[in-house]
Amino acid sequence: MLSEFDLIQRYFNWPTENVVLGIGDDAAIIAPMKGVELAISADSLVVGRHFFDNADPYKLGFKSLAVNLSDMAAMGAIPKWVTLSLTLPQLIIDQHESWLSEFSKGFRELAQTYRIELIGGDTVSGPLNISIQIIGEVEKGYCLRRDGAQLGDDIWVSGYLGDAALALKHELRNFKLNDNEAFYCKSALHMPIARVELGQRLVGLANSAIDISDGLMADLGHILARSEKAATIELSTIPVSEVMKRYLSTSIAIECILTGGDDYELCFTAPKMNRDAVILLGRELQLPLTIIGEITQQKSQTPNLVVINNNKKVILEKNGYDHFVT
Amino acid sequence: MLSEFDLIQRYFNWPTENVVLGIGDDAAIIAPMKGVELAISADSLVVGRHFFDNADPYKLGFKSLAVNLSDMAAMGAIPKWVTLSLTLPQLIIDQHESWLSEFSKGFRELAQTYRIELIGGDTVSGPLNISIQIIGEVEKGYCLRRDGAQLGDDIWVSGYLGDAALALKHELRNFKLNDNEAFYCKSALHMPIARVELGQRLVGLANSAIDISDGLMADLGHILARSEKAATIELSTIPVSEVMKRYLSTSIAIECILTGGDDYELCFTAPKMNRDAVILLGRELQLPLTIIGEITQQKSQTPNLVVINNNKKVILEKNGYDHFVT
Numbered sequence: 052m053l054s055e056f057d058l059i060q061r062y063f064n065w066p067t068e069n070v071v072l073g074i075g076d077d078a079a080i081i082a083p084m085k086g087v088e089l090a091i092s093a094d095s096l097v098v099g100r101h102f103f104d105n106a107d108p109y110k111l112g113f114k115s116l117a118v119n120l121s122d123m124a125a126m127g128a129i130p131k132w133v134t135l136s137l138t139l140p141q142l143i144i145d146q147h148e149s150w151l152s153e154f155s156k157g158f159r160e161l162a163q164t165y166r167i168e169l170i171g172g173d174t175v176s177g178p179l180n181i182s183i184q185i186i187g188e189v190e191k192g193y194c195l196r197r198d199g200a201q202l203g204d205d206i207w208v209s210g211y212l213g214d215a216a217l218a219l220k221h222e223l224r225n226f227k228l229n230d231n232e233a234f235y236c237k238s239a240l241h242m243p244i245a246r247v248e249l250g251q252r253l254v255g256l257a258n259s260a261i262d263i264s265d266g267l268m269a270d271l272g273h274i275l276a277r278s279e280k281a282a283t284i285e286l287s288t289i290p291v292s293e294v295m296k297r298y299l300s301t302s303i304a305i306e307c308i309l310t311g312g313d314d315y316e317l318c319f320t321a322p323k324m325n326r327d328a329v330i331l332l333g334r335e336l337q338l339p340l341t342i343i344g345e346i347t348q349q350k351s352q353t354p355n356l357v358v359i360n361n362n363k364k365v366i367l368e369k370n371g372y373d374h375f376v377t
Numbered sequence: 378m379l380s381e382f383d384l385i386q387r388y389f390n391w392p393t394e395n396v397v398l399g400i401g402d403d404a405a406i407i408a409p410m411k412g413v414e415l416a417i418s419a420d421s422l423v424v425g426r427h428f429f430d431n432a433d434p435y436k437l438g439f440k441s442l443a444v445n446l447s448d449m450a451a452m453g454a455i456p457k458w459v460t461l462s463l464t465l466p467q468l469i470i471d472q473h474e475s476w477l478s479e480f481s482k483g484f485r486e487l488a489q490t491y492r493i494e495l496i497g498g499d500t501v502s503g504p505l506n507i508s509i510q511i512i513g514e515v516e517k518g519y520c521l522r523r524d525g526a527q528l529g530d531d532i533w534v535s536g537y538l539g540d541a542a543l544a545l546k547h548e549l550r551n552f553k554l555n556d557n558e559a560f561y562c563k564s565a566l567h568m569p570i571a572r573v574e575l576g577q578r579l580v581g582l583a584n585s586a587i588d589i590s591d592g593l594m595a596d597l598g599h600i601l602a603r604s605e606k607a608a609t610i611e612l613s614t615i616p617v618s619e620v621m622k623r624y625l626s627t628s629i630a631i632e633c634i635l636t637g638g639d640d641y642e643l644c645f646t647a648p649k650m651n652r653d654a655v656i657l658l659g660r661e662l663q664l665p666l667t668i669i670g671e672i673t674q675q676k677s678q679t680p681n682l683v684v685i686n687n688n689k690k691v692i693l694e695k696n697g698y699d700h701f702v703t
């Protein structure tokens with residue numbers, strides 16, 4: 052059996068360009084560029100909570116990095132360095148040749164796409180837990196924050212919402228998709244695309260941004276709370292895929308779109324005067340960018356976030372996915 | 378029940394001084410000082426592997442940060458920022474008022490001692506897993522690495538070795554300590570002191586360094602492997618506590634000293650010409666610093682690390698603690 056040290060050497064120690072001292076010491080040493088600040092975030096994926104026991108390790112490696120990239124996207128940061136703490140069950144350690152090589156392949160391919168360096172981490176045995184810390188660079192004083200939304204801002208989202216949540220409902224057998232539909236939605240669930248370039252390009256255009264991981268309502272809610280604003284969004288304007296369009300008459304589809312989570316699209320607010328620039332940016336990136344509502348004044352005793360459908364307020368039972376409210 | 382968001386706000390969001398943007402956004406923003414490089418490391422503590430189910434949450438909060446501080450010490454870095462990813466079982470979430478407040482207290486007290494800022498992380502539910510990433514500053518080009526040991530270097534260790542391992546054997550009922558002895562050794566096990574200041578002061582004096590987390594032989598072995606050197610150490614010179622001295626005739630004591638792990642002392646190598654300076658430093662820090670051997674030439678077909686006792690080589694069954702070799 053490989054030791055922890057050998058395991059890291061074999062599966063997670065690929066050549067780095069941008070690192071003073073990489074894997075193999077007590078810590079890595081990096082040298083950020085002059086004039087930059089660093090954006091740092093950490094996210095864990097836990098078996099039974101974020102993925103099933105039998106999850107495809109290649110996709111898991113990809114997704115665990117993608118969800119962290121998404122945090123960098125939401126800050127407008129250039130992702131640069133990452134650490135990986137893996138807790139692995141004995142079963143996986145015993146079969147590590149296949150599981151670990153697939154996991155590291157998915158992780159590595161995505162890392163190399165963005166030229167991100169894996170600079171450290173550790174592996175221990177225990178219930179599967181994937182904990183990642185990512186570090187990116189932002190120009191000093193420029194980043195996308197949650198707390199900058201201004202009165203009258205357009206509220207935008209990228210891509211299409213709800214497909215990942217629909218795939219999860221299909222996998223849990225709460226909803227039936229046909230094979231083609233399932234294939235499409237599962238790719239949104241298991242291999243999400245972080246909007247890294249969009250985030251970087253929104254610096255200077257957007258007043259606030261967040262990535263949609265817990266569901267549109269919950270995440271837009273964070274922008275509103277931090278910005279001390281309210282918002283009205285129009286359900287019919289929320290961009291959805293061709294698959295989702297077929298099910299728009301069902302309440303499950305509406306729930307997926309508004310509160311589903313795992314979208315990893317960006318929700319951002321921008322002044323109306325930047326509308327054309329944002330539209331051009333979307334065209335350049337070949338990514339749908341859609342206005343779904345407007346930032347309004349916060350009033351006491353009314354909800355911060357109002358969703359309108361056919362001139363009526365939509366009432367939802369839960370306000371997006373929260374890991375601790377079930 | 379508190380949501381994840383409230384939980385972080387309540388227990389882990391204390392005022393920061395040194396951070397551009399702290400907890401509450403998609404990522405934190407930090408501004409490293411000019412002319413520094415950053416040392417980054419990540420370590421996880423897993424229930425059943427690093428601590429028992431019923432571990433005191435205050436001590437656990439303390440220790441989980443201490444072991445990460447120890448990595449900074451081993452690099453000669455000034456620890457500055459930390460992220461914390463907590464996976465918590467439902468039982469703890471339901472009782473979070475006590476468990477979380479104690480855990481965060483232990484973590485926070487140690488963080489404040491070193492003026493370290495908690496800048497991010499997340500909490501999810503699942504088997505208890507504490508994953509910490511720490512970031513420190515080193516002067517550009519100056520840090521303590523594992524790969525710098527030179528022929529003829531003295532091999533030094535700080536403090537006393539083996540007490541934590543002895544406490545663990547006592548807790549597992551493989552060894553019987555009296556109450557006073559147990560109290561003393563348990564404090565080494567559950568509230569280790571990272572040698573942060575020592576590490577910083579060794580920059581420029583030591584050629585290589587590592588912290589002893591997996592046991593003296595395994596960790597000194599890492600220095601030798603990375604430096605492509607060998608070493609001879611003298612068992613009788615390894616510094617041990619008054620408690621350990623009482624048991625030196627037992628093989629369990631020898632095993633604890635050489636391979637026990639969880640010491641979080643520093644093992645470092647330094648040129649003989651720096652001997653007086655190291656001795657002075659130890660006196661200034663009121664910390665025992667002891668020469669235990671010498672770096673030698675690497676030869677093929679002989680072990681890299683030889684332990685001598687009464688002019689005989691010590692043969693040990695295992696080479697320190699490895700998380701994957703049991």
